[in-house]
Amino acid sequence: MQVVNASQILPGMVLAEDVKTKSGQVIMDKGTVLNERLIARLDFYSISSITIESSEPSEPQVTEQPKAPDPEPQPSQQKFLEAGRASYSQKIQRSSKFRSFQVSYTRCVLNTKESFNQIKNGQYPGSSALLSSSLNVINEFHLNAMDLFDMLQNMRVVDDAIYAHCVNVACIVRVFGKWMKYDKERINLLTLAGLLHDIGKTMIPSSILDKQEKLTDAEYQICQMHTYYGYDLLKNLPVPKEVLSAAKSHHELCDGSGYPDHLKSDDIDDITLMVGVADIYDAMTAARSYRAPICPFTVIKHFEDAGLQKYRADILMTFLSHIAGTHLHNRVLLSDGSQATIMMLNEKKLSRPLVQFDDGKVLDLSYDRSLDIIQML
Numbered sequence: 001m002q003v004v005n006a007s008q009i010l011p012g013m014v015l016a017e018d019v020k021t022k023s024g025q026v027i028m029d030k031g032t033v034l035n036e037r038l039i040a041r042l043d044f045y046s047i048s049s050i051t052i053e054s055s056e057p058s059e060p061q062v063t064e065q066p067k068a069p070d071p072e073p074q075p076s077q078q079k080f081l082e083a084g085r086a087s088y089s090q091k092i093q094r095s096s097k098f099r100s101f102q103v104s105y106t107r108c109v110l111n112t113k114e115s116f117n118q119i120k121n122g123q124y125p126g127s128s129a130l131l132s133s134s135l136n137v138i139n140e141f142h143l144n145a146m147d148l149f150d151m152l153q154n155m156r157v158v159d160d161a162i163y164a165h166c167v168n169v170a171c172i173v174r175v176f177g178k179w180m181k182y183d184k185e186r187i188n189l190l191t192l193a194g195l196l197h198d199i200g201k202t203m204i205p206s207s208i209l210d211k212q213e214k215l216t217d218a219e220y221q222i223c224q225m226h227t228y229y230g231y232d233l234l235k236n237l238p239v240p241k242e243v244l245s246a247a248k249s250h251h252e253l254c255d256g257s258g259y260p261d262h263l264k265s266d267d268i269d270d271i272t273l274m275v276g277v278a279d280i281y282d283a284m285t286a287a288r289s290y291r292a293p294i295c296p297f298t299v300i301k302h303f304e305d306a307g308l309q310k311y312r313a314d315i316l317m318t319f320l321s322h323i324a325g326t327h328l329h330n331r332v333l334l335s336d337g338s339q340a341t342i343m344m345l346n347e348k349k350l351s352r353p354l355v356q357f358d359d360g361k362v363l364d365l366s367y368d369r370s371l372d373i374i375q376m377l
């Protein structure tokens with residue numbers, strides 16, 4: 001253990017003790033691996049020193065590397081890049097940690113593809129084998145929720161989109177299960193349900209799945225069949241019933257407006273509902289070959305607009321408040337091109353936090369509706 005002054009704190013250091021404010025409120029847990037955003041949070045709370053586990057900082061998680069292949073900047077990032085600084089997304093993509101993560105992640109996606117093919121041939125690889133081969137990426141990197149979401153959002157998948165999406169949803173619900181305070185066994189069940197939820201999509205023609213234009217009604221109906229196909233692929237295998245239910249019902253909504261069976265709240269189990277929320281979150285925030293990741297605050301707004309009648313309140317609010325919380329003290333781009341820092345969340349309107357501009361001016365977006373957060377920087 002070693003005490004480090006605020007000015008010497010570096011990304012990669014691991015907290016040996018909880019960090020508390022002067023009033024005794026814990027703001028960071030023991031065992032947390034620090035990154036740039038967390039260090040900013042320590043600064044925000046005027047923490048003068050911390051106790052870390054080792055004197056040698058591990059490899060920085062988000063650092064600029066001298067010459068890495070730069071992804072194409074998105075138009076909205078251009079202004080910021082022209083100012084001579086890389087965006088947050090660019091910093092992640094340039095980090096050596098991200099590149100190692102990419103290698104491990106790609107292996108997990110390929111393993112998942114192999115496992116799905118086995119299942120389609122009527123062979124079940126076993127729940128623990130599935131979890132370990134497809135989710136090595138989580139165990140290997142020991143990422144906290146914030147870093148994991150950052151990495152997944154920046155992973156650009158051109159091929160194998162179904163398998164990558166299933167790996168992403170499994171990773172997301174695993175974190176989600178911890179937020180819901182589930183025990184280890186239930187978290188594993190939830191993770192498996194996330195991994196297998198869209199296996200039925202492997203039965204849908206790629207001409208429909210990969211279609212860039214809007215689907216016709218007939219094509220949309222075929223696409224919706226993936227829930228039945230998934231159920232059929234798994235029903236005769238020794239998979240837990242919750243996994244079977246998630247494959248069939250992850251598009252159901254609490255008010256009965258979902259599909260395929262228009263189930264209502266009481267007939268949908270929590271694991272299926274959580275997989276459904278993670279499914280939408282990943283579909284919207286993951287990078288695609290044709291677009292940059294959608295801003296998490298836009299996705300939070302999507303859920304808020306959909307209303308609580310479509311989701312179970314405890315599940316949705318746990319998810320959204322943690323997602324919003326991981327972006328506290330993040331720099332953001334607003335719809336008028338200005339930049340600011342997220343300073344405080346509004347519990348009743350998580351998509352519209354309080355932000356502060358560089359000149360010190362503070363704006364509560366829950367009152368001022370003229371500006372939106374359009375990108376994390």
Ligand SMILES: [Fe+2]
Nearest residue numbers: 197198250251
């Ligand atoms: Fe689906």
